[in-house]
Amino acid sequence: MLGRILALTVKEFLALFKDKRSRFVVVIPPLIQLLVFGYAASFDLNHIPYAVYDRDGGYAARELLAHFQGAPSFELVRPIQRQEEIAELIDRRAALLVIQIPPRFTADLVSGRTAPVQVLIDGRNSNSAQIAQSDVSRILTGFNQDWIAQHQLQGMPVSLVTRAWYNPNLESRWFFVSGLVGLLTLVVTMMVTALSVAREREQGTFDQLLVTPLRPVEILIGKAMPGILIGTLEASLVVTLAVFWFKVPLTGGLGVLYSGILLFVLAAVGVGLMISSLAATLQQALLGAFLFLVPAVILSGFATPIDNMPDAVQTLTLVDPLRYYLVILRSVFLEGAGFELLLPQMWPLALIALATLAAAAWLFRHRMS
Amino acid sequence: MAALLSPRLLGLLRKESLQILRDPSSIAIAFVLPVLLLLLFGYGVSLDSKHVPVGIVVEQPSSEASSFLGAFQQSVYFEPRFYGTRQAGREGLRQRQVKGLLVLPADFAQRLKADRDAPIQVIVNGVDANSARLLEGYVQGVWSSWLQRELQARQIPVARPVEPETRIWFNAELASRNYLVPGLLVVNMTLVGALLTALVFAREWERGTLEALMVTPVTLGEILIGKLLPYFVLGMGGMVLSVLMALFLFEVPMRGSFWVLALCSTLFLLTALGMGLLISIVTRNQFVAGMIAILATFLPAFLLSGFLFDIGSMPAVVQVVTHIVAARYFVTILQSLFLAGDVWSLILPNAAALVLMASFFLGLSRRLLRKRLE
Known part of the structure; x- marks a missing residue:
């Protein structure tokens, strides 16, 4: 039995790698994608273009604006002279926000009254708007504290002392790069498996495979091997890049990490083979791959938290293998989690792997044109 | 116009349409995929956390x-x-x-x-x-x-020197859905466009039917139009469906004009279809074409288009890369069309970029198709 499986595995690898382009496509693009996406995927705003409409011109206004100029993520587009320029700058997205300082600003401040500062933010990207808004209020708080200290006024008697665990500077790159490990593992595994059976069906060679003495289980193992090996290898490469290139701290153990990787790759291979054996043509397989891939990514919590989804959708995410894998990756990377904390993520993965692989083996025989 | 009306072209169009009808997966790509994805996205993707x-x-x-x-x-x-x-x-x-x-x-x-x-x-x-x-x-x-x-x-006087008065334009309640749904339309159309065409030429190459087609009197241009037009109609159908869902199901405001939307959608769909065609012609192999379609469409449109992540905050090198992602231009256009209105200073340069990309993909497809045959 082992010999037959080995022979089939070798054949599968040859089928995949004999074509120079498909060899290239499996290895290089995912690495390039990690590099590009690793830099692209971040919610941190480090270039906030802003404009200033200073209708006061007093020294307090200048002091306030100095606080903005001192903030590294804020970039002054230009000072504005007329009201109409505000809309013009925001409309064409030259500025994300405009700070308008009213006349009498300095006079108000000096006489101890609260002076309003108008902040206009482009809300087309609601997330950036929200981040910019909190950055502005942080700068204003800093200005207030300085002003209070300089003029010996009574400040707020209560303060918030905030700390973030696992990611003290709240770098969203750590979150996304560890997530990208999951995304790219999934994409590569799907690419290798989802089209494999469908291609043989379209060419008619799958029927030939079925009349050989190979049993469905053996065919399953043979078809699954390239996906498992390439998926695991790709995951290792991507993890290496994440640690050494992007400097994401890997605080957990490799044993937990690889248990997670293996379970996830098995589940992804299962889904891929199931799609492939359901499809009659390559086009159907490709459609099936996307119909799985896109929702799997969206519902995994890769970019937007699962907790924000409505309950019905949250239930749907329970069958998404990527959901569990991302929690495992992020916990192992950032929280240093061990087996006992991740068991609730691991058994659903094992279950999905088992169910989809069994379904694929069954479909091999029972879906004949 | 004469070429458009020729019986040869009509014959080709008939053949392609029949082929689309025979394998229901094309129709599924154009109509079922966008609806399904938009439902999932629209309800599933939210950055507003509560509870x-x-x-x-x-x-x-x-x-x-x-x-x-x-x-x-x-x-x-x-x-x-x-x-x-x-x-x-x-x-x-x-x-x-x-x-x-x-x-x-x-x-x-x-x-x-x-x-x-x-x-x-x-x-x-x-x-x-x-x-x-x-x-x-x-x-x-x-x-x-x-x-x-x-x-x-408790009547304790506390100094509060400066107080911000914040106003958010275009999206006062900061609903993330209003900005995500227009972006999702783009991701959707990228997938639909490229998936529809990525396999068409590769399939004919593999089966040898393309050469059979070549010995008939049809011209290269006719073949391309014959392949493009039916899928274009399918893709636009999907787009109309998606826009209707965005407006009536997700209640995203529409502050721009519909004819600008239609025109820009046409440009973008042509770009996406052109990219699919190019993949198909370059690879001549359905398997590789399928793999490239998976790699080149979804993730770039998802991560590099500015739909989710702010392009201005990316490193300069990555910002340069985003310029070859057609979705980037369409995302900018759509977010403004839906939430802000017809902002010409934004629409014109981005639409021009789309025209450029569409003609690049389609022109290159035509050139390569000829070369490959010799």
Whole structure:
């Protein structure tokens, strides 16, 4: 039995790698994608273009604006002279926000009254708007504290002392790069498996495979091997890049990490083979791959938290293998989690792997044109 | 126009349409895929968190502490969960029962009464940095409005030099759906366009039918139009369906004009179809074409288009890369069309970029098709 499986595995690898382009496509693009996406995927705003409409011109206004100029993520587009320029700058997205300082600003401040500062933010990207808004209020708080200290006024008697665990500077790159490990593992595994059976069906060679003495289980193992090996290898490469290139701290153990990787790759291979054996043509397989891939990514919590989804959708995410894998990756990377904390993520993965692989083996025989 | 009306072209169009009808997966790509994805996206993707589980530890109950907690429990953003000790709270945070932890130290009330600095400790789980930052912001908001009320009630004069008056344009309630749905339309159309055409030439190459087609009197241009037009009609059908869903199901406002939307959609769909065709012609192999379609469409449109992540914050090299992602231009156009209106200074350059990309893909497809045959 082992010999037959080995022979089939070798054949599968040859089928995949004999074509120079498909060899290239499996290895290089995912690495390039990690590099590009690793830099692209971040919610941190480090270039906030802003404009200033200073209708006061007093020294307090200048002091306030100095606080903005001192903030590294804020970039002054230009000072504005007329009201109409505000809309013009925001409309064409030259500025994300405009700070308008009213006349009498300095006079108000000096006489101890609260002076309003108008902040206009482009809300087309609601997330950036929200981040910019909190950055502005942080700068204003800093200005207030300085002003209070300089003029010996009574400040707020209560303060918030905030700390973030696992990611003290709240770098969203750590979150996304560890997530990208999951995304790219999934994409590569799907690419290798989802089209494999469908291609043989379209060419008619799958029927030939079925009349050989190979049993469905053996065919399953043979078809699954390239996906498992390439998926695991790709995951290792991507993890290496994440640690050494992007400097994401890997605080957990490799044993937990690889248990997670293996379970996830098995589940992804299962889904891929199931799609492939359901499809009659390559086009159907490709459609099936996307119909799985896109929702799997969206519902995994890769970019937007699962907790924000409505309950019905949250239930749907329970069958998404990527959901569990991302929690495992992020916990192992950032929280240093061990087996006992991740068991609730691991058994659903094992279950999905088992169910989809069994379904694929069954479909091999029972879906004949 | 003469070429458009020739019986040869009509014959080709008939053949392609029949082929589309025979394998229902093309129709599924054009209509079922967008509807399904938009439903999932529209309901599933949201950056607005509500009812975040937050642990609270009160080391010494007092009236000040309960008034602070009252303000907390009223907020829709939190779902408070109480822990007896600091230790238990930290364990809850470690076990991911809560996303953040608030500790009111034993001397909180005492220090507050004495007007000494009374710190409240806040710990957030920073793994999801964006959510953590939003959580911090929510806590800050509840805290500062509570504090103001408290100080006013007790008539303690506190200096508040500058007060921001924030106004958000185009999306006053900051609903993330209003900005995500237009972007999702783009991701959707990228997939539909490229998937529809990525396999068409590759399939004919593999089956040898393309050469058979070549020995007939049809011209290259006719073949390309014959392949393009039926898929274009399918893709536009999908687009119309998606826009209708965005407007009526997700209730995204539409402040621009429909003819601009139609025109820009046409340009973008031509670009996406052209990219699919090019993949198909370059690879001549359905398997490789399929793999490239998976790699080149979804993830770039998802991550590099500015639909989710701010392009301005990316490193310069990556920003350059985003220029070859057609989705980037369409995302900019759509977000403005839906939320802001016809902003010509934005629409014109981006539409021009789309024209350029569409003619590049289609022109290159035509050239390569000829070369490959010789």
